[in-house]
Amino acid sequence: MNTATRVLPGFKITLGYTLLYLSLLVLIPLSALVLKTLSLSWPQFWDAVTAPRVLAAYRLTFGASLIAATVNAVMGLLLAWVLVRYDFPGKRIIDAMVDLPFALPTAVAGIALTALLAGNGWIGQYLEPMGVQLAFNPNGVVIALIFIGLPFVVRTVQPVLADLEKELEEAATCLGATRWQTFSRVILPTLTPALLTGFALALARAIGEYGSVIFIAGNMPMVSEITPLIIVGKLEQYDYAGATAVATVMLLISFVLLLLINALQAWQRRRS
Amino acid sequence: MTLKPRLLLAALTLSAAGLVQAQTGLLNVSYDVSREFYKDLNAAFTAHYKKTTGQDIKVDQSHAGSSAQARAVADGLDADVVTMNTTTDIDFLAEKGVVDKDWRKRFAHNAAPTHSTMLFLVRNGNPKGIKDWDDLTRPGISVVVVNPKTGGNGRMAYLAAWGYARSKGASDAQAAEFVSKLYKNVPVLARGGRDATGIFLQRGIGDVLVTFESEVVSVDKEFGSGKVDAIHPSVSIVAENPVAIVERTVKKKNTAAQAQAYLDFLYSPEGQEIAARHNIRPHNEAVLKRHGAVFKPIKLFTVEQYFGSLANAQKVHFNDGGQFDKIFGQR
Numbered sequence: 001m002n003t004a005t006r007v008l009p010g011f012k013i014t015l016g017y018t019l020l021y022l023s024l025l026v027l028i029p030l031s032a033l034v035l036k037t038l039s040l041s042w043p044q045f046w047d048a049v050t051a052p053r054v055l056a057a058y059r060l061t062f063g064a065s066l067i068a069a070t071v072n073a074v075m076g077l078l079l080a081w082v083l084v085r086y087d088f089p090g091k092r093i094i095d096a097m098v099d100l101p102f103a104l105p106t107a108v109a110g111i112a113l114t115a116l117l118a119g120n121g122w123i124g125q126y127l128e129p130m131g132v133q134l135a136f137n138p139n140g141v142v143i144a145l146i147f148i149g150l151p152f153v154v155r156t157v158q159p160v161l162a163d164l165e166k167e168l169e170e171a172a173t174c175l176g177a178t179r180w181q182t183f184s185r186v187i188l189p190t191l192t193p194a195l196l197t198g199f200a201l202a203l204a205r206a207i208g209e210y211g212s213v214i215f216i217a218g219n220m221p222m223v224s225e226i227t228p229l230i231i232v233g234k235l236e237q238y239d240y241a242g243a244t245a246v247a248t249v250m251l252l253i254s255f256v257l258l259l260l261i262n263a264l265q266a267w268q269r270r271r272s
Numbered sequence: 273m274t275l276k277p278r279l280l281l282a283a284l285t286l287s288a289a290g291l292v293q294a295q296t297g298l299l300n301v302s303y304d305v306s307r308e309f310y311k312d313l314n315a316a317f318t319a320h321y322k323k324t325t326g327q328d329i330k331v332d333q334s335h336a337g338s339s340a341q342a343r344a345v346a347d348g349l350d351a352d353v354v355t356m357n358t359t360t361d362i363d364f365l366a367e368k369g370v371v372d373k374d375w376r377k378r379f380a381h382n383a384a385p386t387h388s389t390m391l392f393l394v395r396n397g398n399p400k401g402i403k404d405w406d407d408l409t410r411p412g413i414s415v416v417v418v419n420p421k422t423g424g425n426g427r428m429a430y431l432a433a434w435g436y437a438r439s440k441g442a443s444d445a446q447a448a449e450f451v452s453k454l455y456k457n458v459p460v461l462a463r464g465g466r467d468a469t470g471i472f473l474q475r476g477i478g479d480v481l482v483t484f485e486s487e488v489v490s491v492d493k494e495f496g497s498g499k500v501d502a503i504h505p506s507v508s509i510v511a512e513n514p515v516a517i518v519e520r521t522v523k524k525k526n527t528a529a530q531a532q533a534y535l536d537f538l539y540s541p542e543g544q545e546i547a548a549r550h551n552i553r554p555h556n557e558a559v560l561k562r563h564g565a566v567f568k569p570i571k572l573f574t575v576e577q578y579f580g581s582l583a584n585a586q587k588v589h590f591n592d593g594g595q596f597d598k599i600f601g602q603r
Contacts, residue, residue, distance in 0.1 A: 051592055052601060111470075120476040136460045136477070215467065218460040219419055221600035229463075233421035236339050237591055238364050 030251070036244040048242040049249045053221050054230055060138055061227040062253065065206035068145035073199045075146075076153025077191070083154070084161045098154050101147055106211030113144055114216045136218030141226060144212045149202030156198035160191055193265050200261040207254050298331045298530055299521075301351035303338035303424070305465060305487065306513075309550040310335075310355070316546060317537045321530075329530060337464065338424050339364075345518060346370055352522055352531045355515045355538075358424040359384075359575075359582045362516045375516040384512035385538040386552045389572055390432040391488045392503040393472065393481040400479045404505045405436040408480060409453040416478035418468050419461035420590050424511075425468065426461070429482040430596065431585055432509035435578045439507050439571075452599040473499065484511065489551040489566060507571045513552065 040048065048054070083095055101109065115121050117135040119128045124135060134140055164187065172182040210228040217224045227250050234243035302310055314331040321329045334341065334351070342361035345351045346368045354371070356362055362383075365371040376382045394402050400413060408415050418426030433454050437447035460477055462468030465487055472481035473495050480503075488502045515535050522528040537543045544554035548563040560567060579585035589595040 048592070051597075053592075053597060114475065118475040118477065135475075214463050219422075219463060220458075220461055221421075221597070229422070233419070234592070235343065236337075236422055237586060238339070238343075238360075239592070242592065 048245040056222045057227040064141045069203035072149045072202045080157040110212035110215030140216035145206040152201040153198030160194040298352045302355040303357045371516045384514045386547045388484045388486045389508045414478045415457045416472045416481045423464040425465040428511045486551040
């Protein structure tokens with residue numbers, strides 16, 4: 001980009017500030033993490049991050065997070081749609097309720113969900129006789145992650161949807177598009193970047209979540225242990241290096257996932 | 273030397289603040305469930321200190337998971353004393369040079385003024401007839417315990433079961449089989465002691481909960497008596513509550529004497545009585561006898577008896593790739 005075309009000055013100073021701020025807040029803590037990992041030899045590192053228990057925990061954390069983020073993307077879009085497009089009594093209250101998972105201490109969420117879904121809970125008591133168990137197994141993990149990730153998709157899609165001109169849809173209909181075509185060809189492409197952002201945020205949040213999940217997961221090795229629990233477990237045995245090793249791998253996978261989503265967004269933008 | 277008045281004032285205020293702190297402040301960094309005990313103890317100690325020395329003292333408390341607290345102290349939290357529920361946490365501080373290497377010798381009873389042991393809680397009336405550790409391995413019995421990876425409570429439960437098998441003459445291999453049979457009956461591994469209590473009592477999961485004696489009795493108070501029965505197995509483990517002075521802090525704050533007096537107070541009849549009232553077993557015979565109804569006699573073994581030391585048990589059983597991992601690898 002040519003500097004002459006910029007209206008507002010201050011590129012250098014703002015970039016410098018951005019880099020400084022990011023370094024202080026993100027890069028320095030993360031490099032401390034990597035540095036601590038470096039105290040391990042390569043075979044030690046490899047053993048720490050590929051132990052069967054740890055592998056099972058990666059599978060659960062990333063699998064459950066992906067499922068939860070996907071559910072949130074679909075349901076969040078629906079919620080945003082209802083909140084933007086329709087007027088109904090109590091809309092403001094419902095709108096505010098969407099943010100509650102942000103504000104609630106995660107442990108409270110975990111305990112509340114467990115109380116509902118356990119075999120003697122309000123909901124669990126009806127499900128358990130049918131053989132559906134939602135607490136103390138991986139199902140519980142997914143439910144907790146859906147709960148904490150809900151606001152991300154709604155809040156990223158909402159403003160874009162509000163800006164979307166109704167005339168576009170009307171024009172599409174006038175030009176003979178079916179309802180499905182209007183949705184899939186006109187509305188969805190406009191929403192996709194916001195939807196992907198929301199998905200990525202919900203995913204990132206779910207991967208790092210600890211507080212709510214441990215209450216509902218059951219925490220059985222090989223079955224329902226999430227990766228953050230493995231890290232806490234390693235800290236309990238004063239295995240700092242092992243804990244940071246697992247954290248580093250987690251961070252790498254998360255980073256790759258987020259990069260992929262960004263790339264997807266860029267590709268989508270170019271296409272439209 | 274000329275000092276600007278404002279600077280002088282600031283310097284004076286700062287040094288005064290330092291003096292006040294040196295005179296009156298102690299920070300006791302402790303484990304999670306000891307909050308109420310130390311609240312009572314600190315009040316008694318403050319009165320006791322005023323009476324014996326004529327000086328005021330204030331004891332602040334900090335509570336969280338035992339090893340999280342130890343890490344915080346190692347990283348610089350200015351604790352004058354640490355009062356933990358596992359010796360490995362203080363060993364870790366000794367290793368970091370924050371606590372005297374010989375901390376076990378600084379106070380009586382291996383620097384553990386009080387201890388607890390592992391008991392069972394069963395549903396009211398004991399419908400499954402659970403009496404001893406053997407019953408926990410019976411098919412169809414569901415056992416709630418804490419994950420040894422994340423809580424001292426869980427480590428003690430595991431070691432108690434192992435020690436029970438050994439006390440019956442089992443070899444290490446047989447003990448391993450016994451313990452892994454027990455853990456096959458575990459539907460949920462709780463994160464910590466309170467979490468386990470919640471799972472057993474509020475979620476209604478399991479036939480038996482294995483937890484600290486100090487928790488068992490407080491459950492009655494919190495959830496109302498008559499919901500559960502406490503069962504004393506034939507044999508159980510001594511779970512020490514070790515204490516130590518944090519040399520790094522007391523040197524800096526010049527509070528060694530106060531810290532010493534505080535920990536000594538834990539051994540006094542008054543301190544032991546307060547511990548007993550919070551269901552923590554005292555060493556003092558007279559106090560123990562007075563609370564005989566709560567502290568039923570039980571054959572206790574120490575960690576050292578079967579495992580050498582807790583640090584050793586940690587390495588063999590709970591570290592990655594250890595015996596506990598093997599149990600769950602087999603499932």
